Amino acid sequence: MVTIVDYGAGNLTSVKNAFAALGVETEIVRDAKSVERAERVVFPGVGAAKSAMDNLERFGLTDAVRAAAVSGRPFLGICLGMQILFERSDEDGGVDTLGVVPGRVRRFPDVPGFKVPEIGWNDVRVRGESAAELCPLVDGLEFYFVHSYFAELGDATAGVTEYAGTGFTSMVRRGALWACQFHPEKSGRIGLNLLKGWLSC
């Protein structure tokens, strides 16, 4: 059973459908208790950092998500769900985020020829030993991205992608915590393979 956290940050249908395609049952939850007892947590999200943080607070989920992310139980952050695991985001004039992973989220610089948001398929290069288990499922392959903000490179960076002259963190690994800036649930067969790999981590 995969527990998907619903905190009003975007649509969860795609995530649910992707696990269904792998024959895996999901539950969509919006309360701290369900997150606390979950075996395997998926923390998705699209939209803006500030409203995401406000919503987590409003549903009383902030502490439960933070605890789940460092619990040693499998955890997967996706897109905004990855970004707000970091300490701070420059979005909305600056927002303190969950602080589970050291580092900061910034906006892409204005570079001629690079549109913001970055929309489309971009490749991921695995960095360091930390991503060993999922490495062959990721390295050099393209995944689907949609974002205007990015996480800087840091100790937890397991995958790097380049856009607008910037190398950014496209995958995070810290123990049982994995997170990705891209959408594995929308990245075709390759994305499904990654989710399948995560299910056996």
Add this chain to the structure above:
Amino acid sequence: MLTKRVIPCLDVRNGRVTKGVKFKNNVDLGDPVEMAVGYSDGGADELVFYDITASAERRPIDIGMVEAVARAVRIPFAVGGGISSLPDMERVILAGAEKVSVNSLAVRNPRIIAEGAAAFGRQCIVLGMDPVKSGRTASGYEITTRGFREFTGMDAVEWAKRAADLGAGEIVVNSVDADGTRAGFEMDITRMIAEAVGVPVVASGGAGRPSHLVDVFRGAKADAAIVAGMIHSGEYTITEIKREMHAAGIPTRMNY
């Protein structure tokens, strides 16, 4: 490197994919879900569905079809046509579409762009536009609506800039002049808009050969291109198109 996207367009009428030239002479091409799966497996980077009769008949979008596509494919897709309000957008997004495309609606009520972007994020809101060559506006291209039936007097480049300012996350430039001709994309208006806005631009209308995509990516700075007839007819596969793009040095997703 971010790759240039190839996006099959499926025009749906009464639950079937159809293709006509300039919205006329529609031919039945198949089941939308089966075709979506085929193109997704075959290397499409994204899909777009237009419910082409919805606006004209003032009929709401077929949500059951959107749900069925979302269950069957694992790549992003956009839905347009028949969206007349914020609740319509929400229904389409909750059914599993990544993006909603607004066209005539946004001309009538530009605020829907801002409202949609605020509610769902700008990446969900696509502005579709149908420009036609015209002597009546500054850029030489005028916006038409309701399936090319009405001329608005609006300048295409100005409208693109305004839509991006309002919150459109992407702009589809569907040339009325090139649509259905398979003689190549309309390069000038695509490039003018790609240079005028900071959001991705999708070229649409006129794709007939793989080299047309190479041209529009290289010469008109498009971020993505829509294909329809050339693949629906079986004349080309997406892989054939992508091989030619790749060979021409255009960043292309080849591993799928």
